[in-house]
Amino acid sequence: MNRLPSQAEVVIIGGGIIGCSVAYHLAKLGKKDVLLLERKKLTSGTTWHAAGLVRAMLYSANLTRLARHSLELYTRLEKETGQATGLKQNGSISIASNPERWDELRRGASMGRAFGVEAEEITPRQAQEKWPLLNIDDMVGAIFFPRDGQTNPADTAMALAKGARQGGVKIIEDCKVTGIVTRDGRAAGVRTAEGDIKAETVVNCGGMWAREIGLMAGVAVPLHAAEHFYVVTEPMDLPSNLPVMRDMDACAYYKEDAGKLLIGAFEPKAKPWGMNGIPEDFCFDELPEDFEHFQPILEGAIHRVPKLGEAGIRKFFNGPESFSPDQRYLLGEALELKNFYVAAGFNSIGIQSAGGAGMALAEWIVGGHPPFDLWDVDIRRMAPHQNRKTYLYDRVSEALGLLYAMHWPYRQYETARGIRLTPLYMRLKENGACFGEVAGWERANWFAPDGVAPRYQYSFKRQNWFPYAAEEVKATRERVGLFDQSTFAKFLVRGPDAERELQRIAAADMAVAPGRAVYTQWLNERGGIEADLTVTRLAEDAYMVVTAAATAGRDLHWLKRSLAADARVTVDDVTNAYAVLGVMGPASRALLQPLTESDLGNQGFPFGHSKEIVLGNVAIRATRISYMGELGWELYVPSDYAIGVFDSLLAKGAEHGLKLCGMHAMDSLRIEKAYRHWGHDITDEDTPLEAGLGFAVAFDKNADFNGREALLRQRAEKKLTKRLLQFALDDPEPLLYHNEPIYRDGKLVGNTSSANYGHYLGRAIAMGYVRDEGGVDAAYVAAGKWEIEVGLKRYPAQASLRPLYDPTSARMKV
Numbered sequence: 001m002n003r004l005p006s007q008a009e010v011v012i013i014g015g016g017i018i019g020c021s022v023a024y025h026l027a028k029l030g031k032k033d034v035l036l037l038e039r040k041k042l043t044s045g046t047t048w049h050a051a052g053l054v055r056a057m058l059y060s061a062n063l064t065r066l067a068r069h070s071l072e073l074y075t076r077l078e079k080e081t082g083q084a085t086g087l088k089q090n091g092s093i094s095i096a097s098n099p100e101r102w103d104e105l106r107r108g109a110s111m112g113r114a115f116g117v118e119a120e121e122i123t124p125r126q127a128q129e130k131w132p133l134l135n136i137d138d139m140v141g142a143i144f145f146p147r148d149g150q151t152n153p154a155d156t157a158m159a160l161a162k163g164a165r166q167g168g169v170k171i172i173e174d175c176k177v178t179g180i181v182t183r184d185g186r187a188a189g190v191r192t193a194e195g196d197i198k199a200e201t202v203v204n205c206g207g208m209w210a211r212e213i214g215l216m217a218g219v220a221v222p223l224h225a226a227e228h229f230y231v232v233t234e235p236m237d238l239p240s241n242l243p244v245m246r247d248m249d250a251c252a253y254y255k256e257d258a259g260k261l262l263i264g265a266f267e268p269k270a271k272p273w274g275m276n277g278i279p280e281d282f283c284f285d286e287l288p289e290d291f292e293h294f295q296p297i298l299e300g301a302i303h304r305v306p307k308l309g310e311a312g313i314r315k316f317f318n319g320p321e322s323f324s325p326d327q328r329y330l331l332g333e334a335l336e337l338k339n340f341y342v343a344a345g346f347n348s349i350g351i352q353s354a355g356g357a358g359m360a361l362a363e364w365i366v367g368g369h370p371p372f373d374l375w376d377v378d379i380r381r382m383a384p385h386q387n388r389k390t391y392l393y394d395r396v397s398e399a400l401g402l403l404y405a406m407h408w409p410y411r412q413y414e415t416a417r418g419i420r421l422t423p424l425y426m427r428l429k430e431n432g433a434c435f436g437e438v439a440g441w442e443r444a445n446w447f448a449p450d451g452v453a454p455r456y457q458y459s460f461k462r463q464n465w466f467p468y469a470a471e472e473v474k475a476t477r478e479r480v481g482l483f484d485q486s487t488f489a490k491f492l493v494r495g496p497d498a499e500r501e502l503q504r505i506a507a508a509d510m511a512v513a514p515g516r517a518v519y520t521q522w523l524n525e526r527g528g529i530e531a532d533l534t535v536t537r538l539a540e541d542a543y544m545v546v547t548a549a550a551t552a553g554r555d556l557h558w559l560k561r562s563l564a565a566d567a568r569v570t571v572d573d574v575t576n577a578y579a580v581l582g583v584m585g586p587a588s589r590a591l592l593q594p595l596t597e598s599d600l601g602n603q604g605f606p607f608g609h610s611k612e613i614v615l616g617n618v619a620i621r622a623t624r625i626s627y628m629g630e631l632g633w634e635l636y637v638p639s640d641y642a643i644g645v646f647d648s649l650l651a652k653g654a655e656h657g658l659k660l661c662g663m664h665a666m667d668s669l670r671i672e673k674a675y676r677h678w679g680h681d682i683t684d685e686d687t688p689l690e691a692g693l694g695f696a697v698a699f700d701k702n703a704d705f706n707g708r709e710a711l712l713r714q715r716a717e718k719k720l721t722k723r724l725l726q727f728a729l730d731d732p733e734p735l736l737y738h739n740e741p742i743y744r745d746g747k748l749v750g751n752t753s754s755a756n757y758g759h760y761l762g763r764a765i766a767m768g769y770v771r772d773e774g775g776v777d778a779a780y781v782a783a784g785k786w787e788i789e790v791g792l793k794r795y796p797a798q799a800s801l802r803p804l805y806d807p808t809s810a811r812m813k814v
């Protein structure tokens with residue numbers, strides 16, 4: 001008899017800890033018809049050999065929520081299933097042996113507080129009391145996280161599997177999925193040697209195989225395996241209540257393991273593995289030892305724990321783990337295929353993440369949307385080229401080490417760079433640009449003056465480019481700045497039903513005259529902001545949608561999925577057809593007017609309008625809007641004319657004091673003006689009313705729109721208990737980066753969502769949601785004494801509902 005069913009509602013591929021957790025949580029949500037297929041044995045991929053460290057905190061509020069869920073779940077699993085997990089919460093100590101790391105750890109501890117995680121600053125001596133073998137000679141300080149701990153990965157996965165089975169999930173081992181069945185753009189089942197299985201939903205939890213499984217379905221799952229090492233000593237008579245210890249400056253972590261010490265490595269240059277495919281029979285396998293590779297870590301370990309010099313090594317372990325291009329895992333429904341979900345690429349934190357990620361994905365599958373904002377790990381953030389083997393191979397050699405490297409603000413990748421360039425790239429480079437990467441694009445972040453190398457020197461304090469970005473901001477505020485904004489994604493929406501469709505999708509009124517550029521949000525049914533963009537009406541039946549590079553794939557996907565089945569509309573991605581030059585600042589009109597016969601005056605070309613004009617010899621589209629808060633135009637130039645237009649602007653600009661400006665300056669300008677940044681200040685769990693964007697919602701337009709009902713309900717409550725505020729520190733010295741705790745009258749009320757130095761205002765500026773059940777309004781803001789915590793120290797701040805820079809937007813409308 002065939003042991004496989006012919007169909008299941010949900011098929012999960014992969015029986016590692018992630019697949020088991022997704023299965024467990026689907027069962028908890030009442031899904032009865034769930035099938036998990038494992039090619040060999042449960043846990044036989046990566047899970048069985050993990051070190052099992054679990055932390056209570058991750059780098060964002062919602063990922064910390066997921067980590068907390070993992071810990072709570074692992075605490076109760078044994079009671080629930082009868083299978084022990086081996087969880088011990090002895091806490092963890094992170095140590096610093098230089099001032100920069102100490103800065104980082106203290107900022108991290110503050111972030112923990114913002115997310116409700118206990119974090120105690122302790123002295124080297126106190127650290128030694130908790131961890132007696134520690135050499136503290138060169139230590140500056142340490143942070144103790146009392147809730148952290150360690151678990152047994154295989155036992156925890158088996159407990160989840162047991163709980164899943166108890167909830168009705170069917171688990172079949174030794175059954176490899178060999179193909180994905182698709183129909184009408186959706187997953188419809190899986191293929192195995194024992195026959196096909198129909199399914200409504202397919203979930204790829206294939207660990208380091210997940211990329212291959214994705215390719216079976218035409219779905220990009222950018223991850224690559226790397227060798228990952230630890231050693232286990234001979235017994236050292238260690239107490240079983242020893243906390244985990246991290247010495248990130250020495251790229252190492254330590255955990256007690258049945259009286260022995262396990263020392264794991266996050267070396268700076270890792271060894272990618274499995275480039276030519278993973279061996280077919282891989283099952284509970286180890287990779288060959290590489291003592292030479294591990295030796296520097298061991299030397300550092302003997303320095304930190306001198307007793308190791310006397311201990312023998314019992315086990316040298318090397319096993320593969322998968323890493324993603326940005327060290328964040330890949331979760332959610334694939335852009336390319338409906339009902340095909342992914343949970344993979346766990347970057348060495350799959351054990352601690354499994355509980356939360358499994359819960360989130362199960363809710364996503366059942367509810368049709370993420371339970372809360374998970375953009376940090378959402379698979380839709382990846383650009384297509386990031387799934388190329390060579391790209392992944394290069395990046396993964398760097399990715400593993402970055403987990404313990406200094407988490408510098410603005411840190412840029414050194415591998416797999418220079419792949420996607422704007423038409424102006426070489427010109428910008430010749431002019432001193434220092435580039436950073438976003439969504440696979442190279443973007444000029446700042447410009448080095450003559451004689452200065454365009455290279456970052458990182459710090460938590462002012463970095464080397466700080467004064468140059470300040471000059472760029474000054475030029476834009478006082479004269480004119482030229483920005484390469486070509487990485488904007490551009491979609492043409494055309495057809496007789498274009499207006500009808502966009503009216504339903506956008507919260508603003510799209511029934512405007514051709515030539516109008518409208519700032520709008522696209523909302524989900526809950527009123528949350530799925531996209532934040534500008535839509536320009538080109539003609540009665542044509543619009544151009546412009547959005548950020550980082551959300552290009554996601555926004556295009558949202559647009560296409562939101563169209564009615566019968567809509568007579570085509571959508572074309574024309575991103576690469578146009579460069580975008582931002583000419584911004586009070587002198588922008590004086591610079592541009594002599595180059596065109598079109599009237600650029602305030603009457604002839606008002607704010608929020610867009611026109612085709614001839615600039616020099618080139619027909620372009622000019623749109624009068626600004627993300628920088630100044631008079632200015634975005635020029636959409638056909639890519640083949642971009643360099644010519646750029647050269648003439650640069651030449652003519654000299655007499656107006658034009659300066660080339662980068663993304664760091666742009667971010668400083670926009671945060672002074674309190675312009676929101678999607679993914680930080682606004683997400684799918686924030687509504688326009690909470691975000692202070694109610695002005696952009698056309699409640700009374702002549703059409704219903706997604707999210708309207710939810711917003712009307714929220715508006716009827718007459719009280720907002722969560723609102724986005726802008727902050728400025730009183731003290732001009734400290735810098736803010738985001739995720740800093742916000743206090744009102746000494747009480748924690750939120751955390752910053754984005755931050756930068758406001759070069760023009762001369763202080764660090766941030767935005768952040770503040771929550772209060774009594775309501776957050778102007779009186780509440782004015783009555784509070786506000787502080788923001790930086791590195792465990794609180795600094796007084798000014799809070800405001802209105803932009804601190806040019807609150808009436810007068811400067812853009814002159």
Ligand SMILES: Cc1cc2nc3c(=O)[nH]c(=O)nc-3n(C[C@H](O)[C@H](O)[C@H](O)COP(=O)(O)OP(=O)(O)OC[C@H]3O[C@@H](n4cnc5c(N)ncnc54)[C@H](O)[C@@H]3O)c2cc1C
Binds near residue numbers: 318348
């Ligand atoms: C040395 C080392 C130390 C680590 N330490 C920690 C730690 O301290 N803390 C922590 O949180 N994480 C740690 N990790 C990471 C953690 O082990 C992983 O992130 C986690 O196990 C990934 O789980 P998974 O379910 O995604 O992958 P896996 O466990 O590999 O599961 C994937 C499963 O899919 C199956 N599969 C693949 N293809 C198919 C197919 N076609 N059909 C059916 N089944 C298929 C595989 O056989 C495999 O069993 C460590 C990893 C290593 C290597």
